[in-house]
Amino acid sequence: MFEMKNNEKHPAQRRVDVHAKEYKKSHWLAWIISIIAVVAIAAASYSAYIYFKTKNAVDQTYDPKTSVKIKKGEFDGKKKFAVLLLGTDTGALDRTEKMGNTDTIILAIVNPAKKRYTLMSIPRDTMAQMIGTSSFEVQKINAAYSIGGAQMAMDTVSTMLNVPVKYYALVNMGGIMKMIRYVGGLNIRPLLSFEYGGYIFKKGKLTHMGGGGALAYSRMRYDDPEGDYGRQKRQRQVITALIKKAMSANTLTNLDSVLSSISKNVRTNLPFSALQEIVLNYRSSAEKVKSDYLHGYSAYIDDAAYQIQSTKELQRVSDYVRTELGLTPETLDNNETFQNKKNVENGFDFDSGETQNYHIYDYNTGTGDN
Numbered sequence: 001m002f003e004m005k006n007n008e009k010h011p012a013q014r015r016v017d018v019h020a021k022e023y024k025k026s027h028w029l030a031w032i033i034s035i036i037a038v039v040a041i042a043a044a045s046y047s048a049y050i051y052f053k054t055k056n057a058v059d060q061t062y063d064p065k066t067s068v069k070i071k072k073g074e075f076d077g078k079k080k081f082a083v084l085l086l087g088t089d090t091g092a093l094d095r096t097e098k099m100g101n102t103d104t105i106i107l108a109i110v111n112p113a114k115k116r117y118t119l120m121s122i123p124r125d126t127m128a129q130m131i132g133t134s135s136f137e138v139q140k141i142n143a144a145y146s147i148g149g150a151q152m153a154m155d156t157v158s159t160m161l162n163v164p165v166k167y168y169a170l171v172n173m174g175g176i177m178k179m180i181r182y183v184g185g186l187n188i189r190p191l192l193s194f195e196y197g198g199y200i201f202k203k204g205k206l207t208h209m210g211g212g213g214a215l216a217y218s219r220m221r222y223d224d225p226e227g228d229y230g231r232q233k234r235q236r237q238v239i240t241a242l243i244k245k246a247m248s249a250n251t252l253t254n255l256d257s258v259l260s261s262i263s264k265n266v267r268t269n270l271p272f273s274a275l276q277e278i279v280l281n282y283r284s285s286a287e288k289v290k291s292d293y294l295h296g297y298s299a300y301i302d303d304a305a306y307q308i309q310s311t312k313e314l315q316r317v318s319d320y321v322r323t324e325l326g327l328t329p330e331t332l333d334n335n336e337t338f339q340n341k342k343n344v345e346n347g348f349d350f351d352s353g354e355t356q357n358y359h360i361y362d363y364n365t366g367t368g369d370n
Helices: 033-045 048-061 141-161 173-182 211-219 227-246 249-265 272-281 311-324 335-345
Strands: 081-088 102-111 116-121 127-129 138-140 167-172 186-188 194-196 199-201 207-209 266-268 288-293 297-301 304-308
Touching: 048 249, 048 266, 048 272, 081 141, 102 141, 102 311, 116 227, 116 311, 127 141, 127 304, 127 335, 138 141, 141 167, 141 311, 167 173, 167 249, 173 211, 173 227, 173 249, 186 211, 186 227, 194 211, 199 211, 207 211, 211 227, 227 288, 249 266, 311 335
Parallel strands: 081 167, 116 288
Antiparallel strands: 081 102, 102 116, 127 138, 167 266, 186 207, 194 199, 297 304
């Protein structure tokens, strides 16, 4: 979830088995953590008082700047849809940026016909054209939110993969830390042993984590043999544990604090009514979850470390997402495929195990470095 400065260099990403999948029982759309947690509390309590407090808190998370018209029956439990899930580290631990990069980017695709949803992770260092800038600009994809807000983030992912992305949910990790404190911390068995941020974690040992400890546990990347993919597993582990704790009866004693944290640290263009329909009508879609991610190649662009997605890999993910949404696959033709073609013509080798230099060419003229 956590930002890497552009001039930091890191080892080549270890390649994990292609098409990595993990099927498991899970709570509904775990990454919309705060929103779903409060709706679940409201649904479980049958209390008008809690319902209206919850609605008020969720209403404050609504982002009218990126509102979209939701047709009647759009979330009827039969239609497929996608939500871009974003995590930013603003205000957490040593992060103080007012509007930081999105360190977690996941496209969640809900397919009720197959009773499953997919969490497709997009590495934050992925090279992408920023969609919506006044002139041609290529950055790491995690910069889209800081440059142009949620709309640019959605448009950039949509264009890169050629899939419709209308909805998003953003969680500020500083708020997640507070929520963990409000629910009394989390008990988690670490997936591996490591030290990070002054915290020590032992594999398999049940560990009580406060907000800072849980965030440190989910933040580490470089000492994990699975790299960013391993970090994503730990992130999901923390979020799932928080949902379970937030849904417990004891949490209701701190309801005002939890709801206050949600209203200040979550943003979405899904209104409360849509979230209600999702929770009520898509329960069967939570029976299975498939996890996957874009498999990139490490390269340098002007001395900055990037992840370059091959055209083959982009096409694989585009075909999968479009199929899950009931759309016909189409051949990708965008800035990323254009840059790949130009770089391969000039000697870039996607089959090389070496970290190479990658050049950005003017997408409009097709000549020279941008």
